[in-house]
Amino acid sequence: MVHMAQGLPQVAAEQAKVDPMHQFAIEPLFGSAHWEIAGYNIAFTNSALWMAIAAVALWIFVAGGMKRELVPGRWQMAVESFTGFVDDLLEANVGKEGKKYVPYIFSLFMFILFANVLGLIPLPLAMVGVHPFTSTSHFTVTGVLAILSFAIVLIVGFWKHKLNFFSLFVPHGTPLPMIPLIFCIELVSFLVRPFSLGLRLFVAMMAGHVLLEVLSSFVIDGINAGLGIGPVVSVLSFVLMLAICALEILVAGIQAYVFALLSSLYINDAEHLH
Amino acid sequence: MPQIAQLAETYSSQIFWLLVIFGFVFFVIGKGMVPKVMGTVDLRDKQIGADLAAAEAARDQANAEEEAWRKRENENRTQAQALVAQAKADAAAASEKKLSAAQNRIDKKLADAEAKIAEARTSALAELEGVASEAAQTIVEKLAGVKVPAASADSAVKKVLSNG
Numbered sequence: 001m002v003h004m005a006q007g008l009p010q011v012a013a014e015q016a017k018v019d020p021m022h023q024f025a026i027e028p029l030f031g032s033a034h035w036e037i038a039g040y041n042i043a044f045t046n047s048a049l050w051m052a053i054a055a056v057a058l059w060i061f062v063a064g065g066m067k068r069e070l071v072p073g074r075w076q077m078a079v080e081s082f083t084g085f086v087d088d089l090l091e092a093n094v095g096k097e098g099k100k101y102v103p104y105i106f107s108l109f110m111f112i113l114f115a116n117v118l119g120l121i122p123l124p125l126a127m128v129g130v131h132p133f134t135s136t137s138h139f140t141v142t143g144v145l146a147i148l149s150f151a152i153v154l155i156v157g158f159w160k161h162k163l164n165f166f167s168l169f170v171p172h173g174t175p176l177p178m179i180p181l182i183f184c185i186e187l188v189s190f191l192v193r194p195f196s197l198g199l200r201l202f203v204a205m206m207a208g209h210v211l212l213e214v215l216s217s218f219v220i221d222g223i224n225a226g227l228g229i230g231p232v233v234s235v236l237s238f239v240l241m242l243a244i245c246a247l248e249i250l251v252a253g254i255q256a257y258v259f260a261l262l263s264s265l266y267i268n269d270a271e272h273l274h
Numbered sequence: 275m276p277q278i279a280q281l282a283e284t285y286s287s288q289i290f291w292l293l294v295i296f297g298f299v300f301f302v303i304g305k306g307m308v309p310k311v312m313g314t315v316d317l318r319d320k321q322i323g324a325d326l327a328a329a330e331a332a333r334d335q336a337n338a339e340e341e342a343w344r345k346r347e348n349e350n351r352t353q354a355q356a357l358v359a360q361a362k363a364d365a366a367a368a369s370e371k372k373l374s375a376a377q378n379r380i381d382k383k384l385a386d387a388e389a390k391i392a393e394a395r396t397s398a399l400a401e402l403e404g405v406a407s408e409a410a411q412t413i414v415e416k417l418a419g420v421k422v423p424a425a426s427a428d429s430a431v432k433k434v435l436s437n438g
Contacts, residue, residue, distance in 0.1 A: 025276040026284045040286035047284075048291035055295045055303075062307045068314045070321065076314075083311050102312065103304030111299045138277050140288035145296070206277070 020213035024137055024206065047141070050133040054114040062110075082110065086260065093264045097271050101264065104152065108145065109260035112136055116205060116252030120245070136255075137205040139198055146198030149263040153193075157270035168273050197262055204255045208248040215241045399435075406431040 028043035035042045065072075065079025072080060086106045090098030119134025135141050157165040169186035170179055215237045222234030407427040414422045 021275055026280050026288070028287075035287075037290070040290070041283065042290040043284075043287045044291065045284065045287055047288060048295070051291060051295045055299050058299060059303055059307075062303050062311065065311055066307060068310065070318055072314075072318075079311055080315050083308055084315060087312065103308050104300060106308050107296065107300040107304035110303075111296060135292075138288060140277070140281070140285050141292050144289055144292050148296075202277070 020210045020217070023131065023133075023209060023213060026138075046133045047135045047138060050118060051115060051135045051141070054111060054118050054135070057118065058110050058114045061114075082106070089261065090264050093261070094268045094271055098264065098267070101152075101267055105260050105264055108149070108263060109256050112145070112201065112259055113253060113256035116256055117249065119205070119209070120248055120252060134205050134209060136201055137209060139202040142202040143194075143198040145201075145259070146194040149197060149259075149266060150194035152263075153266045153270040156267065157273075160271065161273060165270075165273065168269055193262075193266060197259065201255050201259055204251055208244070208251055211244055212241060212248065215244065403428065403431055403435065406435070 026045045026047050028045050029049055030044060032044040033041075035044065062079055064075040065077075067073065067076050069076060083102070083106060086109055087099070087102055090101055090105060094101065115136045116134065119132050119136065121132050157168070161167075166183075169183045169190065171182065171186070174182050218237035219234045219241070222230040222232070222237065224230070225233075407424065407430075410431055411422050411424065411427045414420055414427070
């Protein structure tokens with residue numbers, strides 16, 4: 001949060017320091033703090049709101065490409081290139097069995113992409129205290145998505161190959177005495193997958209946002225430091241911030257792609273056992 | 275770090291809303307809309323493929339028809355040339371026949387004429403001999419008063435004529 005609070009006398013003392021982690025704080029909205037189901041809190045938070053915004057934006061985007069014209073317009077072309085991209089990704093990594101995972105991988109990729117990019121939007125509303133929230137910077141969100149992918153891998157794997165699925169942990173040509181050891185190592189690396197999948201996205205998104213926040217605090221502190229080295233720091237930080245913003249847009253796309261790519265690679269393991 | 279600090283109080287709402295919203299994304303967008311979009315793409319690809327195949331087939335057919343036409347054309351030309359040659363040969367033969375017939379006729383007429391002329395000449399010559407010998411007899415009789423027998427007059431005339 002780029003706090004504009006420095007100008008307000010009564011809070012200046014406490015808020016002079018920018019807290020780069022405050023942007024990740026979850027707050028219940030619309031007085032829903034005490035909504036519960038079976039004793040579990042289900043407050044509609046800013047995180048849920050931005051997930052919903054991402055979903056609605058995605059719905060509008062895809063709905064705009066549903067004209068089903070023989071000669072597509074720009075919007076339809078854009079939507080078709082995304083579905084084609086996911087289709088090609090699955091075709092390349094899973095083969096023709098990959099076709100049936102297109103809806104899941106498409107939803108995953110586009111939802112993460114939209115959530116990532118929407119979290120970067122510097123809304124003018126920030127001036128009045130409304131901030132975009134990056135729901136993918138929470139491991140409670142990325143973790144659930146990772147577990148979903150992992151669950152699909154497990155279900156498909158055991159459904160298709162029954163107990164044969166365990167042969168996934170013994171690569172071809174392993175010498176007999178090595179099998180128990182290799183099995184354990186492969187099992188651990190397999191079980192680590194959902195964690196690495198979820199944490200990668202969460203860490204990448206959080207790191208970028210923290211970096212932007214810290215740089216913006218340098219800009220403000222530099223200005224507040226008065227004449228001298230302060231404005232130089234501000235200008236340099238601001239230029240760096242612009243560059244990092246561009247990088248973050250790239251990261252938003254890449255992380256969504258990596259999540260979808262790894263999910264499809266894991267699904268390939270479940271479909272084909274290497 | 276709010277992700278950890280707020281974990282206990284927010285995990286249930288985070289998971290709940292993610293499942294609700296991602297469920298909406300998956301079932302409505304992923305399952306409902308994406309297959310239609312991809313169906314459109316497939317349909318277009320199929321149509322383009324079919325159109326290309328049809329164009330290819332049409333081109334092949336045009337080529338085959340052209341080939342057939344050329345073959346037919348060549349055949350027709352050879353046939354026509356053969357006909358022309360035949361007609362020429364026929365005409366040449368017919369005219370030659372006519373010419374030779376005419377020649378024959380002319381030759382025959384000529385020969386007839388020549389024979390007639392020769393005959394006329396012989397008869398004329400014979401008559402001339404007769405007349406000459408008679409004339410000679412008369413001349414001799416008148417001049418010399420000698421009666422010359424016809425035979426000797428004849429031989430004399432013959433002698434003179436053959437000399438002359």
